[in-house]
Amino acid sequence: MTISELSLSGALVNGLSTQLGELFAIRPTIPGRGKVELLARLVRQAENGAAIRLFYSDQDTMQALWEHIKGNLLQTDTCPYCDHPDDSRDGSCDKCNLYLNFSNKNYLERHIENTFAQRLNIRLSRLNLEHIQKIIHFVDSKLLKIQHRSPDKEFVGTSPCMLSVFSMIRKVAPTEMSVLLLGESGTGKEVTARSLHNLSTRREGPFVAVNCAAIPETLLEAELFGYEKGAFTGAYASRKGKFESADGGTLFLDEIGDLPAPLQAKLLRFLEDRLVQPVGSALSRKIDVRIVAATNCDLQGAMAQGRFRTDLFYRLNSFTIKLPPLRERGEDRVRLARYFLEKFSHSENKFLDFSDEALEAIGAHSWPGNVRELENKVRRGFLMAQGRVIDPECMELELGRPVAPAEAGSASRGSQKEYVVRVLEQNDYVIAKAARQLNISRPSMYALIKKHGISRDNVK
Known part of the structure; x- marks a missing residue:
């Protein structure tokens, strides 16, 4: 069996056996990884080969598959998914709305998120009502930490402090x-x-x-x-x-x-x-x-x-x-920003996304105005964005600015680099601890280290 065309969700193969079950396994060889096993289902037979649908495997296998596909992508001025003319590769396709920034190290994660609804819809015909209810219950209770009587749709977050607030609301309400x-x-x-x-x-x-x-x-x-x-x-x-x-x-x-x-x-x-x-x-x-x-x-x-x-x-x-301030809610800052962006997008029927720099700036900002300030910044970014991507400048946010105590910015405390070095030393160069002290995310902490050329020999 040979594979003539390959994507993350399907392939065109020649020499496929006709004695197949409804689900079968193929074991292609991926350079640098060797043989991998992928579950597949026959979609249709044609003169030029058989079209098969691939089902999601473990993370390492999918990453290896993507690296192989990325290495063989042809540089064209059209979207490889829908053939729509698009040479930007910085955001999403204007027609199919799929993410096209293939150089992004998180591309696979973004692609799976963007195509989740489509993948689930393909499988719906094989699910009965009981299966669907179990999936919804699992997503709500296990992943999103939402009970059936959720406090309020505007309560977005999975940080420990907010989960504690949700619990108290349910108990006293x-x-x-x-x-x-x-x-x-x-x-x-x-x-x-x-x-x-x-x-x-x-x-x-x-x-x-x-x-x-x-x-x-x-x-x-x-x-x-x-x-x-x-x-x-x-x-x-x-x-x-x-x-x-x-x-x-x-x-x-x-x-x-x-x-x-x-x-x-x-x-x-x-x-x-x-x-x-x-x-x-x-x-x-x-x-x-x-x-x-x-x-x-x-x-x-x-x-x-x-x-x-x-x-x-x-x-x-x-x-x-x-109620905890937003600066103490960790990754909830990004979750809330995405929630507000989605709300504005549906309201205006105009769908945008944040750039990686914008997400980093959201994680680094101190948010003295808390959730209300975040909503207003996202609204401004939504209105000011020139294309389909919101940058930090659209929200009037400064990239890579650490969130530090008030005295951190004073001249007597020295430069930003000296302050960051001091915080790293206080935390024995453990990034997670230093980031918590500065109230920023770990990626933002790494960005500060790179920005100021701080030696990372001792970073943990």
Whole structure:
């Protein structure tokens, strides 16, 4: 048997035996690797040979197969997959959208990701409903770490700190406990609050969000608790407050640390008796609402300075969830960036990808604005990209800039190279540890070492 044409997913062969099972093995010889075994299935017989479909083998075999194919690729001005005129080889084909940067060391991985849906669709005819359900369950629970009642579609990530957050959300959501969310601005506190609501028994009720810092103090009480007609100048009619609007559901009080002292006392009373008294009214109303509060300020420090009531803190602090900043979420930065890019792509029907440099810049950036900043940067890159690839410049990101503590950039600490060398020495030249200290990925760490010409004799 001889192979006249070969690709990662199929081949054209001559001299194939007619006595074949539905699945059979072929053992071609690959230079530098010797014989390898590939599972195949006959697609059709023709005068010029038999077309067979190859099934995915182990990673080493597929890599060896790809290296052989790459070494025999002809340099043409057309896409080898669909024959569409395309001489760029920097991104994806304009017609079939398959990745064409064959020189990329991660090409095989990218190609398998891009063709996964097509490969799965080819196999669907051989699968029954039970098989399909098992595949979906495996992908969700084992690979993506998603339970059947996932907290929220915008919660993307598999970092240990976020998996812990997901677990806490699922545990406390079905209860009636008040929840306090702590985290920097942009870490997803409102998304978390909505997840708590959506996974609770109150999911059919209203979800009402109030930013306590965005409403003037003179209006905040009326906004929260409502008012009666004539209660103050301009109160031409009675109006329900946010507490009453959230009756039967969840009230999310964002920036609770900025709540004025008089309203802290009124909120504490509500948490004790569940009664709301509108401004200008002598009557109280019973309200059934769950409180989820959030803040990015130091409530412990605010209590020590007398700016936040201790008794209110302990009433709100029945269950606390601390949301980690994006800089501590490792590879979730890239996963979130891809998620936002996919969302924008589907919204605009325009499909782009990140360059390798852009992914490195995303991993290296400190993200002081957290997830909100990342979403805005990806949106800007999506709008500013000239072709099908988003570069760091499109997102206004600096390539290879290490994420270091604040003092790392000061003149007294020396140059960036000296700082990187110092961090490497502190971690005995173990790349993983040094990268964690700088809050960047290992590839970004290697890029810094190469950029500054640091000797890698001791790198581990």
